Amino acid sequence: MADVKLVNLTKIFESRGERVVAVDHINLYVKDREFLVLLGPSGCGKTTTLRMIAGLEVPTEGEIYIGDKLVNDLHPKDRDVSMVFQNYALYPHLTVFDNIAFPLKIRKYPKEEIRRRVEEVAELLRIKHLLGRKPKELSGGEQQRVALGRAIVRRPKVFLMDEPLSNLDAKLRILMRAELKKLQKELGVTTIYVTHDQVEAMTMADRIAVMNEGRLMQVGTPQELFNRPANIFVAGFIGAPPMNFFECEVKEYEDGYYFESEVFKYRISEALGKLVSRLGISRVIMGIRPHDVKVSRGPIENSIKAETYVVEPLGTETILDFKLGANIVKAVVPPTMRIEPGEEVWLVFEEDRLHIFDKKTGKSIYVLAGSEEH
Template identity: 50%
Template sequence: MASVHLREISKQYPNGYRAVKGLNLEIEDGEFLVLVGPSGCGKSTALRMIAGLEDITDGKLVIGERTLNDIEPKDRDIAMVFQNYALYPHMSVKDNIGFALSLRKVPKKEITTRVNHAAEILELSPVLNRKPGQLSGGQRQRVAMGRAIVREPSVFLMDEPLSNLDAKLRVQMRAEIAKIQKSLGITTIYVTHDQVEAMTMADRVAVMKGGHLQQVGSPKELYNSPTNAFVGAFIGSPSMNLFEGTVEVKTHETVLHLGTTELTLSEQTRQIYPNINTYHNSKIVVGFRPEDLEDAAFVDTSENAQGYFESDILLAEELGAETMIHFSLDATPVDVGDPDAVEKVGANGAAVARVDSRTTLTAGTRGKIFINTSRLHLFDASTQQAIKSR
């Protein structure tokens, strides 16, 4: 077992494209770190450099005490699980799992012991003599895991290992992989573009965009304190609403103008963003999560006199336990440069509120949507960085 250190790691492909730019990551011994970001942001490139499948252009890779830049992949004590499991179709499950060991001339008896042990962990014992073609998708995924486990590596690398499974199985395998990782205690770097996967599996999540690391932290830290608008939008589903706003500092309060809507900042928000008053008369980016909004009919506003939007309701999606209200806002939506974002934002760039399922708001009506202004996320308009201290 080992810690993994990436120090200013960069990758420039032979065609000149820079896929990873000065990546710094410290992964603790036994930690489950998930590298997440939109497709093309450099996740697989980073992972492949750690595995030794791509040369490191610049920077230093240290695992445990060893610098690995110039060490052959097979000598790195790393096992990788790929998206397409690349199982040998003509070999039994047993032989697939044990293959890397027989290549290394591990004695037959020990191979059997290690394969049986891995099969037990992965609940594959009953199917050890089958061929991959006779297995379910989930079982094939587990065989791929088994091949990594029997090698007893100091580090696991996994590149979107669940993307070939259907949605239900993915959820189930998510929990299983996390459980197995914890019981084996092997340092793991797991790549996915799926922020839900990242949030549910990781000890810590590292968010990348355009080859750059954006933020590393626990799922809660990323969710509660995104360092910039991109992370704010990327983590959480439906996405954080992001609109341009203007700050107005009045004698006794600070007000945000979002189009024609005025929101008075709560004391709490002013404490989180002590420098907000330096933005007087300036444009900022205002973020608010769907779950921090509510149909005003279900909020005791007398007790908690905060802000609200009065808007045209564009769409009400009833999901049973809750309803997603898409409503129009006459403020400018903010683009955070997420190439995958089209799938995530509300209809026509409208704002989205996750409200009580008893709501009577429907498309075509006018509605009053409460907003908890203690939960606002404020970003600088030019850098899109969270306004903290400047």
């Protein structure tokens, strides 16, 4: 059992005169037994972070602690972590049994104990009938289980998993993500799990750390990130379909405050208007999730006229695309709401469903207002 602490962790790659800041001063605390997901787009530094924790890459700067112990100078095999790679990296010439047994053999466990442990793990992962086969005689999903088996056969302090489900087909991935989540809780081993799939992150994580361009953008529970994204990046990355954004100017008139975009004028409450002006923000990015856009067939107060562009029925719900000037706005409505392309509608954005960001910094005004109080 162990917690993991990253302090100012940085990795700069220099090759052929090119300098790539892959990981940029990351500070992250992973609690004992926690399932933490590192989430971010391709190239944001997830694998590099994981490889530094495993000891496969040397940090340019910063410290890594596993259970209070500074491990920067420890050899990978002395860190007591096990890593599952995206491509499984099974030994092709070894049987499933010997692949799973490998970490125990190199640590010179007694033969009987190796047999007992491998069988236990194979039972747990439901691959007992495959122990005599070679990796090339297995499906992708089975190979994936063997790689997991090899990682969990020894109870390490920390599991490091790099997109372990990405080579599986969609159906198997959904099945395995639930199983993996259950397994992690049963084993109670601190886990850092890398993915670029926000649905995987949302469904599996105790907490998610969102990365972009080598930096940490926000750390929190799936609900926290969804309900209160701290910046435009997190707001746009989490949630499907993605959040709608509008660039607006903040204006104060005699009758109150407004957010004005090129195509609409949206009345906001005095409290919100005062907050934004107190923070000295003149331009905001206003965000609203498609599930929060209300669609009305007739004009109502503080609504925005739009034209229906595309209708995408999904069965359980329908995605509607509206044209608002040059913008496309998405709304998700119940399948019972029948709207035709070309139809004129009025969109209602309720103020308590809005996400508001400073255009200059990309930060949420709630974060800015919160840090102002301290």
